[in-house]
Every structure is written in structure tokens, then in C-alpha cells.
Amino acid sequence: MSTQTLQPPAAPVTPRGRVLPSPVTGQELILVGVIAVLWVALALTTPAFLTAGSLQPLLVATAPIALVGVGMTIVIITGGIDVSVGAAMMVSSVITAKALVEQEVALPVAVLLAVAAGGLLGLLNGLLIAYGRVHAIIITFGTANLFLFLGLQIFGSRTVNGIPATLAFFGRGQEGRTLGLPHAFLITVAITAAAWWYLRHTAGGRHFFAIGGDPHAARLAGVRVQRRVLLAYVVTGLLVGLAACFLIAQGTSTLDQSVGSGKELAVIAAVVIGGTSIMGGRGSVLGTLLGALLVQTVTSGVTQLGWKSQLSDLFVGVFIIVAVGADLLRARARARRTS
């Protein structure tokens, strides 16, 4: 305490340097590095990896996972999880596909319909989780079954045939690109960027992190926790709807009931590879986009290298361990430094 007398009289000091944690996390930089290395390696070892004909479809295939990943990242930041997104995608897809075939709706209507359907399912999840106050993983295991039932009922044991090219705007074909860039990917990037900005710079966005850190304390601080949590699931639902449009567009002219199946694990894998903490309170949508891109790169890469395609899952598993392990080690180093 005696040193205090030596201090100059207090003048308002503004901390120099950063006002916020740095805009990109270490995890994101590492992912960019890993993806770059993979791309270069694949460019050297395969005939056509780094060509438009290969990269464009890769980006298109990345889009739906990354897009739902944005919602999933927010959900996981709040300390929740949503394992029903695969089933919700199925419901959104079949409703939209049926409308396209039977009502011959226009593109905007189809998109609205898909998004609305997804949003409704997200709303159900959100209401149950926020107001039923139960752990998200249990509720969404339950609703995943309910959504599957709903989807199968709408399919009515039939595939939807002859889907018109209305959604080709999001597809792999020429109509799906502007300046060589696939629309589905551009939209995903735009939404990711918007979510990144929102999460980082607005009060509402920061509240998601607070809720994930300690929901009780967040409530005491005046954060409307239940509404925020509800919002996270609704947003995920809306994005699931849009991703369903992407899925229809990149599929064939028929839609069968396997659509969306298993996508929840792919999305969660992308999110955790992206450095979002499954415990909540920390995460980044940018990382999720990179995570989805990495997984798709591995899957495509394995096929293009002519390796057994069954091995791609093994690599995904290894990447999850490496990516999260790196994050763990960095967190540990950080903890050592600060303590």
C-alpha cells in the first residue's frame, strides 16, 4: 500500500491497445493454416483439386453445414446444443419440395416457406428449452424423433419427384454462381459475417456469451435469458430452413426421406473443430465456417486422392481431436500465464 503514495495523482486513464479480445482467435488462424496446407498438398497430389470445377462444388457442399453451424454455434455458446437439426432439415425440405412440385411456387416463396417451417420447429425447441428449463440435449433428442415422425408423415412413404429447377439459384450449376462464386456459399459467408458482427459488437450478441458463462448471473444482471435462449433456437431453425433450400438445390430432382439424416453430427463436428467450447460461453461463427470447410476438404480430398472413401470419417475424427486438443493446450497455456 505504501507504493500508492508514489503514484501520480489520478488522471483518467483509458487502457491503450485492445478494447476487446482480438477479432480472430488462435483457433481460426490455425484452421486457416491447416486448410491452406491441405489445399496446397492436394493441389500437388491430385490433378484438379485447385480448379474452379472442384472448388465450386466443394464450397456449395460446405454451405448448408456451415449455415446451420452459425445457429448451432450460437446455441452452443449459450451452453445448449441442438441435435434435432438433421430431422428439422428433413421436415423443412419435404415441405418446400412438395410446395415446389405441387404448388409450383416461386423462388422467394419457396425460401420463405422453408425458413418459416424451420423457424417453427426451432421455436418449439426454444420454448421447451427456455421455459421448460430442461437440458437441451435431452429435449432435442426428443424433438428429433418428433420431427422425424412429422417428416415421414409428410413424405407419406413416397419420394417427391420432378422438383423443378426453381432453387437452382442455390445449386451447383451455372445458375448457382456469380463471378464464379456459388451463391449458397456467398450467402453463407454473408450470414456468418453478420452473425460474427452481431455476436461481437452488440449487447444482444454479448448476452449469448454471458448466458453460456453463467445463466443465473446473466439473469441477475438483467439479461432476459429465456428470450435470448429462445432466440438462439429460433435462429437455428430459420437457418435450418435456408439450409434445407440449399440441400434441395444441390440434390437431384427427387427428394427422399434420407435427406438431412446424420447432419447434426456433421454440424456439431464443424462447430467444435472451429473452436467453440461445448461448455458454452466461448465460440466463434468464423471458426465454424472454417471447420465446415475443413471437413468438406478432407472428404473431397480423400475421394480425389483415390483413397478409400470410408477413411474420410477417420480423418474427421483425427481432426476433431487435433483441433480441439490444440485449443485445449492453448487454453491451458493461457491459464498458466495469467495465474
Place this chain on the structure above:
Amino acid sequence: MEALRAVTAARSAREEGTTVTVNETPAAPATAPPAAADTPRLRLTGIAKRFGAVRAIRNADMTVQAGRVHALVGENGAGKSTMIKIVSGVEAADAGRIEFDGAEVAIATTTDAMALGIATVYQEPQLFAELTVAENIFLGRELRKGPRVDWAAQNAHVVELLELLGLPARYATADVGSLSIAEQQQVSIAKALSGDATVLILDEPSAILTDAEIEVLFGVVRRLTATGVAVIYISHRLDELFRIADEVTVMRDGETIGTYPMADLSVRQIAELMVGGVLSDERPHREVPAGPPVLELRGLTRDGRFHDVDLGVRSGEIVALYGLVGSGVSEIAACVYGIDRATGGELLLNGRPVAPRSPREAQRLGIALLPANRKVEGMFTFQSIAFNISAGHLKLLSRLGVFLDRARERTVAVDLIKRLAVKTPHERQPIGAMSGGNAQKVVLARQLVRRPDVLVLAEPTQGVDVGAKEEIHRIITELAEGGTAVLVVTSDLPEALRIADRIQVVRGGTTTREFGPDATQVDVLAAAAGSADDQPHDKEAAA
């Protein structure tokens, strides 16, 4: 920010390093006149609240005047925290009436309370480890620039608040998770100060603060009251109330017993009102056996935490390791118990050097430790008392080391419940439903299943009420009498003086001076605060 500015203006006075005494007049002029004396800022009448079968508050009344510091005391579980949670909108009262500046108000949510200017520092810090200090402070009330948060403005305000509390400005952008518990507590206080408070509620803020930090806090509180803010102050450290509070409301068993001017009471009288009986505070006189130390630290060092710690505890002796929070005392205990590892020096047990690498190893060596943070480090909340006692001695209570001997477990638990006078119908009661003092006794009981050679007690009575404190002290003395070497790590000086045969003072990460049982509070505090011109404040001077 009105109140804040007044406070900031007075900061320089504090920084001159002068002693703040209760008689000191505010250095800065009050910018806001206190509210008219006849309309209280806050009046609570007939408050009742139950949690399931627990009647936390039966019938409570309290009247808090603007510009005054109103202490709220009571034993553990008396209902203090519940009272302030009702005022803060965390819990809704089942019955009763709340008036604010003379008008009845409904406080259903924390937002309602904040709108009235009721700012609360809760007993448990309510912070977010992954967010920065500035974000934590403004969470829920962010300053905005268009749709986005105005980071620069927030940071500027936060820097002022940090200065006020004596924390470095760079903390504004540090993650809260990287701060110590005491620093986090101060962030909570800064958070409460950041708004336009009309009522500031502090629920046991001093429990984990050092005396110097408490002094800073008191300075802030005085500035605030000078501007007309009403302060409700909860603490188990009754002596400090005399230096800060104007009146005191005593609670017992969910009821308010009465409100009294501080000047009319002594510590003993308050304590007696709290427990509803008469207390004795005679220091039991004991003969300390001579002999070689059982536990000895020789130049024990852990880089960055403490260094060159020398200490010896003989069989049957109670030694207090006293230091302000942050001085390294708690880290020394963690090292003895194998939670952390020493990087230098020696730890000797019965003259033999040892280096426990885990609590388990320490236990095997005959060292037991009562952790400081009961909830986090001590309790298995929804498990039974017996479960809580037997944890950590499972091999001992098993047949063949594999199959749990439940009959023996029960006998051991029932035995210890009786010995420590734990208030409970049976040993199957979940510990989570018990009051703090009783829960603490259960956690202590765990350390006594096997009579330890060395018992380390970290803050054995933190947040424990007077009655239970008394009993825990009795148990500690009994243990020593039975031959255990007891090391009490505490930042509660009266406690150290009361039970210890010797007091070792830790300052700046190392042991400095040793005192015998006849030391005065003044001497020990001076040694701990570490500067001759730092005049200690002892109880007599304050009262």
C-alpha cells in the same frame, strides 16, 4: 453516474495513504442532499418467503434511510441473503410490502430493482469468466452507439471505477477469469457502483477481501452515503460493522428481531441477539506440549506464489498462519496438501522430507485439510451426510478395499455427528439442505474419520455464524489436545488470536513474524500490513 463522480472526486484523499477512521468527515462535499429524513428510502414490512418446505423468511421488517449504512446480521441461514434477493428482484416474496421513497413498489425482476437504482453485490460473485471486466460491469446495461456497444465509453467509465477500488486500469480489458477471487469480488463491487445507485446492497463483501481492500471499500461506501445513497451491509465480521454501519437489523430464524443504532450495542450484544443466548469469549488456556515439530516447512517456495516459508507445528499445538488475502497463505496450505507442488525448500513430516503430489498422497502421509471454499471444495451437495463424511476414506471403510462396509460407514457418520454436535435428524439427510455452519461441521467431520497427524484448516469459520464458530473452535482445541498438530490458515485475526498458541504472519509471500498467544491485534495487523506507518485499527478504537 452522479454518485460515482462524487466518489471519484474524493479518490485522492484515499490515495494519500492516510488512515480512514470512522470519525473522519467526508473530504468531498455531498453533491446530493440526503432524502427527507422522515420518508425512508426503503421500507420492508411483513416479508415472508418459503422454498418448498424451508421457511427462509417468516416475518421480516426493515427500514433503511437514505444516506445511512444499515447493517443486516444474523446466523447462517437466518434469511439475510433471501431478504436482499427479494429486494433485488431475484426472488419474489410470498407476502409483505416494499415501499421505496414512500411509495409501494412491485419488484418482480432484477430489471425492476435496477430501475429503482437498487444495486446489489451478491454473496457469490455473479461474473462471467470469458468476458472482460468492462463487459461484466456493463452487462445488461451496455452503453450503446447506434446498434453496437460503445466499447470506448464503457472502458473509460470502468477505468475510473477500477482506480477508485485501487485496481490497475489494464484490468478493464482483462478476462474476469484471469483475476483472483478477491479481485473478482471487487469487480462485482465496481459493477454495483457503475449505475446510478439509490440503494447499494453488499452481501458479505468482506468475507474474501483483505483488510486493506476492505478499507478502500469503506471509503467508497462513505462517499456514497454522503451523496444520499442508502447502503445495506451484510457481514459476519461484527467488529467491522462498528466502523461503517449506522444501525443494525438483527435476524434470527427468518424473523427480524429488531433494529438498533450501532452506538447502543457492543459486539457481544449483537452476537447474543443473533443467537438468542449468552456467549463467553474466554480464551481457553492450554498447556502446549513441547517436542519436535510434526510438520515443518523449511524455506518452502513455489515460484510466483510464495517463497522461503519457515514454519513448525508441534503435536498438540495450534498454529495460525495469518495473512491478508493475496499474501500467499492459501497457496501455502494447498502446497502442504499436495494440490500444488513446491518448487523449492523442504516439507518435513516428523523430520522426514515429503513431497505429496496429490491430496490422496497427503492423506496417506497423515495430513488432512479442511478446504476454504466449502461449496466448491468441500460439499457433495445433493448427497447424504454419511456420503460426505466417508468420501476420501472409502478404502478404509471397505471390506477387502473393494466392497463398501455400509454399516461401518453409518457408525462412523453417526459417531462424528454426535461428536461435532451436527444438527440433523439422521445421517441420510442431504448436506445441501443444511445451514452453512452445519455443513461446515460435516466437511470437518470428514477430516476426522482417521485421526490425522496434521490437520490444516483453511478459513475454518468463513461465513459461519457465531454459534457454529464457537463450536468449531472447541472442536479444534479438542483435536489439538488429542495430539494433532493443527495449522489454521485464516484471514480472520480475532479467530487467530482466540485459538492459536502461536501466530505466524505471512506478508508478501513469505513468513515474517511470529507472535505468541498474548499478542495484540494491533501488533499482528501491523506486521501483516507490513508498514510501520500503516496504523492498524483495532476493535477498541473503532467502538
Place this chain on the structure above:
Amino acid sequence: LTGCTKKNETDGGTGTGATAGETYKVAFVPKLQGVPYFEAMNTGGQKAAKELGNVEWLYQGPTQADAAAQADIVRSYIQQKVDTLIVAPNDPDSMAPLLQQAKDAGIHVATSDTDAPNSVREVFVNQASAEGIGQGLTDALMTAMGGKGKYAIVSCGQTAENLNAWIKVQQAYTKEKYPEAQIVDVVYAGEDQAKATQMATDLMNAHPDLTGLVGECTSSAPGVAQAVRDAGKVGKVFTVGLGTPQSMKPYLADKSSSASILWDVENLGYLTAWAGAQLAAGKPFAATNNVSSALPAVAYDESTKTMLLGPALAITTENVDKFSY
């Protein structure tokens, strides 16, 4: 106590000794419900039930192509004591013991679409021989590719017995009959169309000189065609597949698919129901059977106990509209 089980009761109501004029319960368990292929078999079976008059056609499939889920349904049919139980097994080996169990319960058992060769099934209703399908696919593709060049196969379930059998035929037949052609890769996309499409795209990128793709099942057949269409390689890369007619129609139209090799699935369902009724009635099969006007001469091979629907047929723009599924 005796109320707890009926296992000791002798039940003469069902089983082999059924008399003429009775309706037989013929149950069919597909690999998976909701896919056009098996739903078309269901349609055919229902049609047979209506026309034959003595058949009650039961159809129930799992929501996932999973042996365990299929076993549950088989068990529920055993409980129902149907007269004939016909299965398209996801895993032939695991179906064998269940069929034994059904037989023990006095139920006639058969397989259709996919065989369980090591089982007690009394007949296998085969859509076309593995050779027929494998060679049909290869020939159709080679016609488009001009008998030479590199091609790849996009298959579905990694463990699907029949697909793997067809792939083996294709590999052997290509080597033997088209020495200038080569299979460069076989990949597995599961039942996921989008994944099949992506994998087909990856294959084209991995092998820039690739001129052919095979979609081995009903979800990858349109997938490979879609990939060719998206890559703008129609006319440069040719595809064939085992696709259902309606799903292949748009791709046949724009030539991104050269042909789909299939058979009349509804007729397969019809034949399955008919065979089931024959078994239930205890009537033996002849070497050539007149099943219906559409199926005047169905061959039966006594040594393998196999009934053959007929040769595989190529579905093209010309005949695609003859099929409603």
C-alpha cells in the same frame, strides 16, 4: 399361472394345412420404407392381392435400412402368425436365424429382391440375376462410352450385399469383355443423394479423363447424373445407374443419364405376393409359371429354389413414362 404363456397350446388354426378358399396372409418386409423401389413393390403386391382374391397383403418396413429395426418387424409378423413371410433382408446372414424361427412357428418363409442363401427360405423371388444386372449396367455404359475409357462407381451402403455382388460382376465383366475400359474407383455415399452428387463431382476432378459414372442404387443413380449436369459435362461424361424411372426421367431427358437399368418393380411385387400365396396354399412351383397376363412365363429353378422375374431392362426416354413410380 397358465395364463402367462400360450406356448404350450397347440394351435391348429394356421400353418400349413390351409384349405382352398381361405385368404392367406402374405407379409413382406422391405429393407427400408418410403423409397420408391419398395413402395412400388408394395403397389404390385396390393395389385396381386386384389386380382388373386385369396391374398391379404401386409407390408411394413423400417425407417432406416438397418438389420435390427428390420428384425423387430419380422418378429411382429411372426407374432401375427402370418401364413407367408417374405423379406428383403438388409443383412442376409442375420436374417437366417429369424427365418428359422418363423419356420418353427409354422410360417412359410421366402426372400425377395435380396436373397438370404444360407437360410431356410423356401423360395427366392429374384428380380434379375446378379450377372444380368452387372452386365446390363456395364453394357449400357459401354454403349455410351464407345466400349472404352475410365469409369467409376458411386455405390450406397458400404455393406449392402446385393450392391457389392453387382459391383463384383461389373469388375470382372469389364475386365473380360471391355479390356480397353477400366474401373478407377468405387466410392460409397450411403443413402444420401447430395453426398453421391458431391462424390461424383470429386471423382470427375480426380480423374479428368473420366468418361463414365455408375450410380449403383436408386439414390446415387440420379446423383451421378446431377453431378454431370452441374459440371456441364453432358455428352463428355456418361452415366448409367439403377434408378427408379420417375427419378431418372429429367436426367434421361437431358442425356446426363444414358440409361437406367431396372426391371418392372411393380411386377416384382406382384410376383412376390403370388409366390407367397402359392407357398401358403402348399402348391409347388412349376419350371415355368403363368402368374398373370403381364407375367405369363416366370421361370423357377428347382436346384436354387429361385424364381426369376426376367431379364433386366433398360429404361430410356422412350419407355420411362410407362412407369408411375
Place this chain on the structure above:
Amino acid sequence: MTIAPPAPQPVAEPARESAAGRVLRVLLTQRIALLAVLIVAVVVTFFVQDAGGYLTAPYDFDYMSASLINAVPLAMLGLAELLVIMSGRGGIDLSVGAIVSLAGMVFGFGYGEWGWPLWLAIVVTAVFGALCGAVNGFLVSYIGFPALIATLATFYAYKSIAIVANDQQPISTPPIQDLYSLSGSVELPLIGQYIPDVPLGIFTFLLPTVVVVWVLLTRTAYGRRLYAIGTNDVAARWAGIEVRDTRFKAYVYAGLISGLVAVVTVGQFASARPDAGVSGSGMALPAITIAVLGGVAITGGVGRVAGVVLATLLVVWLNAGILLAFVGNEGAQYQLLALGTVLVFAALLNGLTNRRYGGSR
């Protein structure tokens, strides 16, 4: 200033709870009671429907007993999940299904191809499963991976290795085909004449596992440690419990049980399939569902063996009944509806219980 008058007792005393209130409380706080009531409700419903002729086949004890064959892998994996979820810190094991596939291939090679004696093949398979679990346990407990992530990664990895191990071919050699006798139904001695035959797997695998896990959890020091670390692992460490070792073992035991399930599955399907535990929606999700339905708290420290067993019976008998109640494809679809509803319902009850009674046991 104010001395409060002693308050008369205004609010209802907790001791005088009405009978209905007590029943409600027991149902809400005792998951076992709730499950028992639900099972009775399900069975009675189907019996009544059966009597009314609404079912396609009799829903009787024989059918219920036969359908128990599904209970064997489901309950065993439910117990595996019980162990890991109980261990706290977000414990979960998504990889149990993949371990079943991979260990099943090991069993297939050992017993089916290389002609090992059966006991050796079973022991090696179980140990192999335990090894797979040890990888999970190592990542979670010693490295600090969140369990969901570690087991998601190993799920992908084990699944992939199982598929390539035998070039995606199942192993179904004669010794393996003969194993089906292991999962057939048997008549019990003495009373067997009067009660339905019971699938053999119940006695050879399920009951021993249930008993061992029950003893482990309730009668051993290890069980206590597991409850302790699940409840509060910091306190457990300070109490001198080896937290990491205890949690690690939970994953090892889960892997061991998965290895045994691999043997059961190979026997039941008379073939070692490389996708046995992951095809369709896989075995892990149903197992987690069973554990949660059985009252295992996802936060750790709470869970009982009886809950898992009863939850399995509920799901198995409900599913079996639904197949008889609906004709055609609807049957399998309504199973999804029923499972989803039961799960959401149970979860909401948990939430309600937490608010009203401060938690369930």
C-alpha cells in the same frame, strides 16, 4: 426501531401434505416409480386394445418376452451410458455404437476366422472394447477433452476403422452362424413351463451386467467415488479421491460393456457386421435416450441401475405394441412419435421436479 411481533404460522405446514400431493411428489421425484406406472399403463393399454381386437396380433406375455431380445443390447449400453454420464463434467459416450461395430469385427476375426475358443474370443473382445473405452477415458479424463467431442471423434474413427477392417464385408462363417443359439429363447427350469420362454441373452449377458453394475455402483468404494466425482469433482479431489482415475475407469467400463454387446450383437444377427452399432441411427443415441429416461442426470452424480432397466422395458414393450397397433409403414413411424413424446415428457417432468422439489433422485 422495530421489534417484530412473533409471527403466527400462516402458511400450510409441509408435514400435512395431502395424499394426492404425496403421490404426485413420489411420481415426480422418484423416477423409478414413474417408470413403473408408465410400464403398467403401456401394458394395460395394449392388453385392453388386444382384448378389443384392435391389434393385428395378440399382445401377450409370449410376445413381450420375445421382444426382450432387443432389451439386451439396449439396456447394456444404457448402463454403459449411465456410468459415463454419472461421472460428470458433461460425461457422455457417443462412440459406444462404433465400439460395438469395431469390437464385433474383432470377435468375428477371432472366433469366426481364426478359430479361437469362444471364451477367449469373448474375453479378447471385451478387453478390446475396454481399450477403445480407454482411449475415450484418456482423452476426457487425462487430457481434458469435453466428452461429447472426444467421443464424437472416436465415433468417427472407430466406425471408419470397422468398415475398412474387412473391406466392408460382414463375417458370417459357420461358427458365427451357430452362435445364434446363444440368443435363442429358453425355457426356465422349474417354473419354465408356466411362463414364456425368455431370450437366453437376458441370462447370459444382461442380468450379469445389471448385477455387476448395480453392485459396482451401490456396494463398492468405486461406485461411491463415481457418485462423488459426478456430484462435485473439485470437492472429490480435495477429499483425496483420484478423480482422473475414477473418471477414466468409467469410460473403460463403458467400453467393456460395449465389447460384450458386440458379442451379443454378433450372436443375435449371426454375423459380425462392420456397421452393426452405427447403421441407421446407431446404438449410441438410443442408449443415451434410455439412460436419460431412466433418470440419469445429464449433469452427473445422479442415476440408478433400476431406472435404466425399467426405461428399457418401457421402450421395448411400447415399441413392440406399436408395431401391432399400426399396419404398414405407420408402425415404425409411430415408434418415433412415441419415443420422442416420452423423452420430452420425461425431460419436462425433470424440469418441473427441479423447480418444485429441488431435484429428483
